[in-house]
Amino acid sequence: MLDICLLGTGGMLPLPYRALTSLMTRYNGSNILIDCGEGTQNQIRLQGWSFKPIDVICITHFHADHISGLPGLLLTMGNAERTEPLTMIGPSGLKKVVNSLRIIAPELPFEIKFIELEKEKETIEICGLKIEAFKVNHRVTCYGYSLVLNRAGKFEVDKAKALGLPVQYWSILQRGEKITYEGKEYDSSMVMGESRKGLKVTYCTDTRPMDSIIENAKNADLFICEGMYGEDEKITNAKEHKHMMMTEAASLAQKAKVKEMWLTHYSPATARPYEFADKIKSIFPNTVIAKDRMELELKFED
Amino acid sequence: MLDICLLGTGGMLPLPYRALTSLMTRYNGSNILIDCGEGTQNQIRLQGWSFKPIDVICITHFHADHISGLPGLLLTMGNAERTEPLTMIGPSGLKKVVNSLRIIAPELPFEIKFIELEKEKETIEICGLKIEAFKVNHRVTCYGYSLVLNRAGKFEVDKAKALGLPVQYWSILQRGEKITYEGKEYDSSMVMGESRKGLKVTYCTDTRPMDSIIENAKNADLFICEGMYGEDEKITNAKEHKHMMMTEAASLAQKAKVKEMWLTHYSPATARPYEFADKIKSIFPNTVIAKDRMELELKFED
Numbered sequence: 001m002l003d004i005c006l007l008g009t010g011g012m013l014p015l016p017y018r019a020l021t022s023l024m025t026r027y028n029g030s031n032i033l034i035d036c037g038e039g040t041q042n043q044i045r046l047q048g049w050s051f052k053p054i055d056v057i058c059i060t061h062f063h064a065d066h067i068s069g070l071p072g073l074l075l076t077m078g079n080a081e082r083t084e085p086l087t088m089i090g091p092s093g094l095k096k097v098v099n100s101l102r103i104i105a106p107e108l109p110f111e112i113k114f115i116e117l118e119k120e121k122e123t124i125e126i127c128g129l130k131i132e133a134f135k136v137n138h139r140v141t142c143y144g145y146s147l148v149l150n151r152a153g154k155f156e157v158d159k160a161k162a163l164g165l166p167v168q169y170w171s172i173l174q175r176g177e178k179i180t181y182e183g184k185e186y187d188s189s190m191v192m193g194e195s196r197k198g199l200k201v202t203y204c205t206d207t208r209p210m211d212s213i214i215e216n217a218k219n220a221d222l223f224i225c226e227g228m229y230g231e232d233e234k235i236t237n238a239k240e241h242k243h244m245m246m247t248e249a250a251s252l253a254q255k256a257k258v259k260e261m262w263l264t265h266y267s268p269a270t271a272r273p274y275e276f277a278d279k280i281k282s283i284f285p286n287t288v289i290a291k292d293r294m295e296l297e298l299k300f301e302d
Numbered sequence: 303m304l305d306i307c308l309l310g311t312g313g314m315l316p317l318p319y320r321a322l323t324s325l326m327t328r329y330n331g332s333n334i335l336i337d338c339g340e341g342t343q344n345q346i347r348l349q350g351w352s353f354k355p356i357d358v359i360c361i362t363h364f365h366a367d368h369i370s371g372l373p374g375l376l377l378t379m380g381n382a383e384r385t386e387p388l389t390m391i392g393p394s395g396l397k398k399v400v401n402s403l404r405i406i407a408p409e410l411p412f413e414i415k416f417i418e419l420e421k422e423k424e425t426i427e428i429c430g431l432k433i434e435a436f437k438v439n440h441r442v443t444c445y446g447y448s449l450v451l452n453r454a455g456k457f458e459v460d461k462a463k464a465l466g467l468p469v470q471y472w473s474i475l476q477r478g479e480k481i482t483y484e485g486k487e488y489d490s491s492m493v494m495g496e497s498r499k500g501l502k503v504t505y506c507t508d509t510r511p512m513d514s515i516i517e518n519a520k521n522a523d524l525f526i527c528e529g530m531y532g533e534d535e536k537i538t539n540a541k542e543h544k545h546m547m548m549t550e551a552a553s554l555a556q557k558a559k560v561k562e563m564w565l566t567h568y569s570p571a572t573a574r575p576y577e578f579a580d581k582i583k584s585i586f587p588n589t590v591i592a593k594d595r596m597e598l599e600l601k602f603e604d
Contacts, residue, residue, distance in 0.1 A: 013378050014341075016348045038340055038374040039316075046318045064406040068374045071366050072340040076315050100405040103398075104366040 002027050002149055002199050004222060005295040007043035009273075011206070011228055011243075011265035012065055014039045019292050020065050021265045023203050023224060025147060030055040030127035033073075034145055034203050040069040041076050047293050051080040055127050059090035060205060061142035062097050070098065071105040078108045085111040089124060089131065091141040092116045117143055121216070134216040136207035138242045144204035146216055151300055152176070153193035160191045199298050202258070205265045208239070209248045214256045221298055223258035224290070225249040226265035230276035234267075246276050250283035262290035304329050304451055304501050306524060307597040309345035311575075313508070313530055313545075313567035314367055316341045321594050322367050323567045325505050325526060327449060332357040332429035335375075336447055336505050342371040343378050349595050353382040357429050361392035362507060363444035364399050372400065373407040380410045387413040389428060391435065393443040394418045419445055423518070436518040438509035440544045446506035448518055453602055454478070455495035462493045501600050504560070507567045510541070511550040516558045523600055525560035526592070527551040528567035532578035536569075548578050552585035564592035 003026040008019030020037030024044060031054045033040075044051065054077060059067050077086070088094060095114040102108075115124060117133050124131045132146040155174045165186065169179050173188045180186075202217040205226035217223045227246030229238050238245050246263055253261035261284055266273045274289045281287050288294070305328040310321030322339030326346060333356045335342075346353065356379060362368055379388070390396060397416040404410075417426060419435050426433045434448040457476045467488065471481050478490045504519040507528035519525045529548035531540050540547050548565055555563035563586055568575045576591045583589050590596070 013374065013381065014344055016344050038371060039344065042316055042318050042341065062406055064373050064377055067406055068370075069340060072315065072370045075366055079315065097405055100402050103402040104364055104369055 002298040006290050008292050009264045009290050019043045028128050032056040034058040035066040036069045037065045038068040041073045051077045052082045056087045058145050061140050071101050075105050082110050087113045089115045138206045146202040149199040151196045151198040153195050156193050208242050217256040220258040223253050223261045227263035228267050246280050250280045253284040260286045262288045264290050304600040308592050310594050311566040311592050321345045330430050334358040336360045337368045338371045339367045340370040343375045353379045354384045358389045360447050363442050373403050377407050384412050389415045391417045440508045448504040451501040453498045453500040455497050458495050510544050519558040522560040525555050525563045529565035530569050548582050552582045555586040562588045564590045566592050
């Protein structure tokens, strides 16, 4: 239903064995990418996913490890013969940053539409899902993103029959449209059951922990969160550079009651993040110490 | 003496199994890098070479596959605690392009000095060797580079003795300095034999073949040259995109009487460049179908 691939799990700089943190999702023919550091296009290629259907690129913030791969990716999308417009979402100043980087990628066969985020929280409906952007707390303006796929209730045949509506109108109401029949208006709420649980993926890096992250990741099926440092004594670095301890990420996951958390954005100095697994899982058991190109197919319940 | 590593051999876009074309050399404690596409810093790290001693970065031209890795590399050099100035050499407009890319790498602990090339040929003496930049023929202004290491003649003891010079003056003359002894001036030419064969490495991509390349690569110990296409029918593409056939590169190598040629900058569509080896070697036998991170230690003769 919603394909997820965490293309890389590194922070700060790319390593030969660990690419920079970036998330790609596929839903209904559209690919959405969040962050694009140096090497992201290689990870997409390794994964065997396509460049042409990338309809949206969200950028968390303008540090190089989250955007340095953009000019190369845009050119590769052009070489893949994309001509449809691309939407880019990111903090205020996005257009200026992207155009500045495009000094080495000036000619593209597609248009770029920019959505610059200004508020604490903004919701964009695009490609059949909702992208909820929420401001986090880093050294520069930075946003987390939730991808939310709502799910309508079931069509209730009994209700439709009770209203006396001919069958040919049923699918119209099921699609959420209104109809007029024998002078009377009908809408979907009259034939549909309660909306069912949808899907939600929350991606959150780089930031200190905040209550609003708990709010925004609430009940997510998958919470992808930075865990820059594992050793307790690194809390000073975490506070200074405005990053998170792995344990802090686990605490957020536990409070947000997410189903599963994937840790990412490890410090280059952390060669073996799985060494901290026990400590993190004692706070939030359903933690995965994610690796590059880990993937998941999220499906609606039942 | 002069360590050479061809960090990547790809053209146009990075592939998981083939990094973008870039050359790194080490001489006398200084590293010189030519070109820096996306992923170049990973190749340097894989090779185990250091970031801090990169004293010079030469850029052939401003297409993304030759410069897109620059912001990340500069930041990584900063993280490696480089504080000495870095010299960058490239076509006119270099400072503007680099500063535009630095929108995501604005703060560096070292200064960048720019040398912008204007003429057909320019020679820069730096880090104990000569960098000869020569204009080639691509869709945008593009330069090839030769790194030239001259070698002085032998000190001739008989000559020094015949001049009646006390031993303490010999090393001064050997260093190339002048002395005055008993009212008379002496210079190194009076005690040194004829200068000996030095070392020369010529790096040439992206371009159509030209006579001036033959002139500039003349007698090189190593000629690293693009060979974008192998199949004869690709000559139309080569002409249109201003690149070279592998056979054209071999022809240049043969005419320039170089010792050895390494082919590089293969088209992403060419998965097996070694398939063209026989054809190329029939023109220039000492051709190497180079692979990523191929290295060589060039030494003075005898």
